[in-house]
Amino acid sequence: DAGVTQSPTHLIKTRGQQVTLRCSPKSGHDTVSWYQQALGQGPQFIFQYYEEEERQRGNFPDRFSGHQFPNYSSELNVNALLLGDSALYLCASSSTGNTEAFFGQGTRLTVV
Amino acid sequence: EDQVTQSPEALRLQEGESSSLNCSYTVSGLRGLFWYRQDPGKGPEFLFTLYSAGEEKEKERLKATLTKKESFLHITAPKPEDSATYLCAVRATTDSWGKFQFGAGTQVVVTP
Numbered sequence: 001d002a003g004v005t006q007s008p009t010h011l012i013k014t015r016g017q018q019v020t021l022r023c024s025p026k027s028g029h030d031t032v033s034w035y036q037q038a039l040g041q042g043p044q045f046i047f048q049y050y051e052e053e054e055r056q057r058g059n060f061p062d063r064f065s066g067h068q069f070p071n072y073s074s075e076l077n078v079n080a081l082l083l084g085d086s087a088l089y090l091c092a093s094s095s096t097g098n099t100e101a102f103f104g105q106g107t108r109l110t111v112v
Numbered sequence: 113e114d115q116v117t118q119s120p121e122a123l124r125l126q127e128g129e130s131s132s133l134n135c136s137y138t139v140s141g142l143r144g145l146f147w148y149r150q151d152p153g154k155g156p157e158f159l160f161t162l163y164s165a166g167e168e169k170e171k172e173r174l175k176a177t178l179t180k181k182e183s184f185l186h187i188t189a190p191k192p193e194d195s196a197t198y199l200c201a202v203r204a205t206t207d208s209w210g211k212f213q214f215g216a217g218t219q220v221v222v223t224p
Contacts, residue, residue: 042214103155
């Protein structure tokens with residue numbers, strides 16, 4: 001079992017650009033959540049996808065959007081990047097009816 | 113609003129020196145309290161889930177306990193490999209979909 005996998009591991013983008021991050025959930029999981037973790041802080045909830053629909057959203061602007069595919073994998077898109085978007089982006093997968101979530105290794109995004 | 117506060121922010125221990133980390137939470141109703149371990153630049157690794165006051169879970173040198181307002185993570189006779197940031201998170205009963213509210217974490221350094 002490969003667990004939750006994210007790609008890429010590191011990314012450098014210029015302010016104003018757009019970025020797409022990818023996540024494959026743990027085998028048997030159908031729900032994917034995305035979190036942003038700034039340095040020295042705990043992860044902050046961005047949104048959650050289930051059955052290819054955004055089910056819940058945190059306090060993030062519309063520049064942050066996502067998608068879930070029929071195989072349960074997911075993408076996080078961020079438009080018009082700001083310097084403040086620099087962070088570790090984490091994907092967490094879970095299965096309906098279970099409370100635990102398992103995280104990927106994250107994508108370190110640096111905006112310059 | 114749900115809140116999670118962890119203390120101390122940082123902890124430096126000698127190998128073998130036992131200690132405890134605190135996680136205080138405010139939530140309308142607790143669906144679960146979660147402990148994760150996070151190594152630098154990596155995603156959080158699941159440790160424990162606690163559901164009700166009085167519950168305890170153990171794993172190697174770690175033991176988590178839960179009361180109605182806080183949780184403790186006890187580290188017994190720590191080793192250098194226990195050095196990491198320990199994150200606490202809660203899920204509320206009002207949240208049907210699995211959004212985690214994280215604390216900022218406690219950074220633990222264990223020196224030989």
